[in-house]
Amino acid sequence: MAIQTTSRRSIGHTALHYPTPEDARAAERLMALLGFIKTQELPLPTGAFYRYVIAGEHHDRGDGILYISACPPAQRAYFDAVRAALKFGQPDEHPSVAALRAAQALDPEYAFHLGILTDSLDELEATMLGLQEAAESDPLLKGRITVSYNRPLPGDPLVDGRLDASPVFGGVTRHAYGRNGVQAFVATDLLINGPTGDGLVIELDYIWPDAAHHILSVVEVG
């Protein structure tokens, strides 16, 4: 029988890894551009360990935390073994690798990903413009991040008009599984996770605060 919870709960923390110690600075730059706040940096021989919070209110709390550290050796060895067995990047690569990548290219939410909610669309747009610029010109991040977007299913003139005028969402034609919210996706190989260990998608969301239904409350298809 399920326990009847009455206590307050929140998602406390997620532990993520950058691939190698050499990637620490680039991962740090990415976290800063995403707007996360670094509260601790612990130098370790195996690569720096970082504690970030997703917003200032979480600074000394036990939730809203992202721990980032270098991929530990046993996990690295596991990923290496998986890649060798599947012949990653070789002519006789197992077809499931390309199939998974194609599915993820069509839908950033296809596999494991991390979603962060913000209550400022203006700030989300500024964040994404900064990331777009970094993806093109930042020496640490060039070629390491890819951004993509979803608009909500159309139908609300106020929402649609605001997004038509947006420097980020104006030209977006792909839609979320719902209404009254937007999704911005940052795919990066600077943080590893998922079945192949070769990349993570971080999703930044905004929902219209007065909407009765939105992308995160009701999933809609079509």
Ligand SMILES: [Fe+2]
């Ligand atoms: Fe998602």
